[in-house]
Amino acid sequence: MKGTNEPCGTIIARLTCKLLQGWCCTDQVVNMAFDTTASNTGHLTAACIAIQLSLGRPLLWSGCRHHIGEVLLTCHIFTDLKVETSRSPDVTLFTRLRDNWDLVSHKERSPLSRYIPDEAEPPFLGKLRAELIACTAGVLDYKRGDYREFVQLCLVYLGADGAAHTPVTFQRPGALHKARWMAKLLYTLKLALMEQHIALLPHGTITTRQQVRKIRTFANFITHIYATWWLTCDTAVDAAWNDLTLYHNLYAYKSVDERIAASAIKALERHLWYLTGEMLPLALFSTKVPVGERRALADAILEQRPADLPMRAPQLRFGTGFGKPKFPTLSPTTSLADLANPDCWFGMHQLHIDPVFLSLAVEDWAASEAFQMGAVNVRAINVVNDCAERGVKLTSDFVAAARSEEHLQNVLQAVEHDRSKQPNLRRCKCKLDHN
Known part of the structure; x- marks a missing residue:
């Protein structure tokens, strides 16, 4: 920041602690949710360490799961596939789609290019498609x-029941810059679905021959592996199970595309925030984790019980107890119970989880008062920072119009209220009938 030699993390920590003191909630903070950038997670002067130093006690670390998904998909897989090699701020492939949008015949009755499994397809892909379709029924x-x-778009691409006979509403491409990472999901699926329509245009108008194959590869990965994880990633109690399941699915996906699976595994291994011992107790409260897995996890945590309780500081961190948690090493056979370590008890202490229910049968946990109180605490943990990002965007848009902090807050609330009441008139729509 201008006018100071202080590290950015120190400045952020000072301002954060000042706000917490003003809100009178310093003692109630137990967890930090953040984008996993170096300015937040570095080992020396990053914001997460500086905040803990200012508070004088260690906190839990929760990397934003939406940011993890962005890094996994766009910074590694999309880049390693070389779907787009341009270094411009915009993705030129998507720019050509937008510029030539009206050249694609939206009135053709030729079918969309949906995913069609062949005889050589591994059986687990069918299972993954069924899981995604079941997942979308609960979130759509x-x-x-x-x-x-x-x-x-995922449902249409996979030919889900009902979606295969319904006209698809395609929104005209809007923002295409690389910072808008959802564009890579949306426009890749549109390009894959409209492959036969685009093929009627002169070669290179939108896609090249090499890009067609890479787009299809990327779309297959999105719909079979990525989409289910993405749609369920914002639930704290399911985070550990979802991440471990994703790792196992990626390992199995090597039989389909070893390159893309290896790229994704490499990225995921850098973001195992919720498979550390500190965050592992959250999985005890997940209904997605099978009963046998939860029982094994509870037994493993009990076996790791330290001699001195309560455990007020973690052991497996870089540097001091304020450093970043050390990530575990995974294998294709790793279970949640294999990841238990003494730091589980630090996480339970932070979240005020009474361990008395761990010795009960899993079927009896729901009736335990200790389990019920723990469930309330862990479900309050925030594992995405979308609200903070929306606040930053609003602030950057309207800070120049504010004459004081109070005026700025009033402006932001008024704008947010107005946006929630107005329809989205930014983009027109078109339909492709693929019956």
Whole structure:
């Protein structure tokens, strides 16, 4: 920042602690949710370490799961596939799609290029498709905007029942810059679905021959591996199970595309925030984790019980107890119980989880008062920072119009209220009938 030699993390920590003191909630903070950038997670002067130093006690670390998904998909897989090699701020492939949008015949009755399994397809892909279709049935009603469009495109691409006989509403491409990472999901699926329509245009108008194959590869990965994880990633109690399941699915996907699976595994291994011992107790409260897995995890945590309780500081961190948690090493046979370590008890202490229910049968946990109180605490953990990002965007848009902090807060609330009441008139729509 201008006018100071202080590290950015120190400045952020000072301002954060000042806000916490003003809100009178310093003692209630137990967890930090953040984008996993070096300025937040570095080992020396990053914001997460500086905040803990200012508070004088260690906190839990929760990497934003949406940011993890962005890094996994766009910074590694999309880049390693070399779908787009341009270094411009915009993805030129998507720019050509937008510029030539009206050249694609939206009135043709030729079918969309959906995914069609062949005889050589590994059986687990069919299982993954079924899981995604079942998952979308529970989330489609409350998704909106880009997320809702993403769900609909996945269903159409996979030829889900009902979706295969319904006209598809395609929104005209809007923002295409590389920072808008959802564009890679939406426009890749559109390009894959419209492959036969685009093929009627002169070669290179939108896609090249090499890009067609890479787009199809990327779309297959999105719909079979990535989409289910993405649609369920914002639930804290399911985070550990979802990440471990994703790792196992990626390992199995090597039989389909070893290159893309290896790229994804490499990225995921850098973001195992929720498979550390500190965060592992959250999985005890997940209904997605099978009963046998939860029982084994509870037994493993009990076996790792340290001599001195309560455990007020973690052991497996870089540097001091304020450093970044050390990530575990995974294998194709790793279970949640294999990841238990003494730091589980630090996480339970932070979240005020009474361990008395661990010795009970899993079927009896729901009736335990200790389990019920623990469930309330862990479900309050925030594992995405979308609200903070929306606040930053609003602030950057309207800070120049504010004459004081109070005035700025009033402006932001008024704008947010107005946007929630107005329909999205930014983009027109078109339909492709693929019966």
